[in-house]
Amino acid sequence: MSTTKTTTEKRMLMHNPPHPGEVLRGLCLEPLGLTVTAAAEALGISRKTLSAILNGRAGISPEMAVRLSIAFGASAESWLNQQTQYDLWLAERNRKNLKVRKLSAA
């Protein structure tokens, strides 16, 4: 196996999940040679909205996950789960600052 790692692989090693927008660009737009403008038009959304997702300034909403699943074929759940994992990773970083009392093991 290779010792060189992709940017995504390096980030996962440091427990820093990629923003879903990066995955979308690398896995869908680039392989198909799609421009942002063309992809936005196909998805039925504005170029600005897609640009915001691709550059990490917006997340993937439930409706957007359904749109992606129609256009690119992967399940809406997989798109939305990516976003959930990313959001959760952000929230976990603040875990120690939360004032919460343990109640019981679930």
Add this chain to the structure above:
Amino acid sequence: MSTTKTTTEKRMLMHNPPHPGEVLRGLCLEPLGLTVTAAAEALGISRKTLSAILNGRAGISPEMAVRLSIAFGASAESWLNQQTQYDLWLAERNRKNLKVRKLSAA
């Protein structure tokens, strides 16, 4: 096996997932005999916010998922995934109304 079904079981048969708030109440508050007021105080949130979640008028945010995982012990991911599945179920109902062009199988 019994032919009588719980409300949750009936909803799953019709592919109508329960709101995470219902699960929270049935699996955490009721078994421990916790009042809404006491649970909210332990979670470090207002009684109004917890009430909104329990009665389906608000979702479980990433931060709230972390709070629940501290107080009740289940993983934050499991709490957040419940919310994601619920949100996605709502979004899927509108799938046919979205104007999206198929681009390629992912």
Add this chain to the structure above:
DNA sequence: GCAACCTGTAACGGTATAGGTTACGCTTCA
């Protein structure tokens, strides 16, 4: 050079949601 195209993004408005405090009316129970 210049036109055509793609891109990121600022500015602005509309809508939705999470969260807080305060306060009201209702029910249950000692």
Add this chain to the structure above:
DNA sequence: TGAAGCGTAACCTATACCGTTACAGGTTGC
């Protein structure tokens, strides 16, 4: 009767999604 618990309306702030329009910068090809 009074205390406790509950749902929730009213009002506030902050954040997020999404749209349109417009601008600046980069690339490509004639």
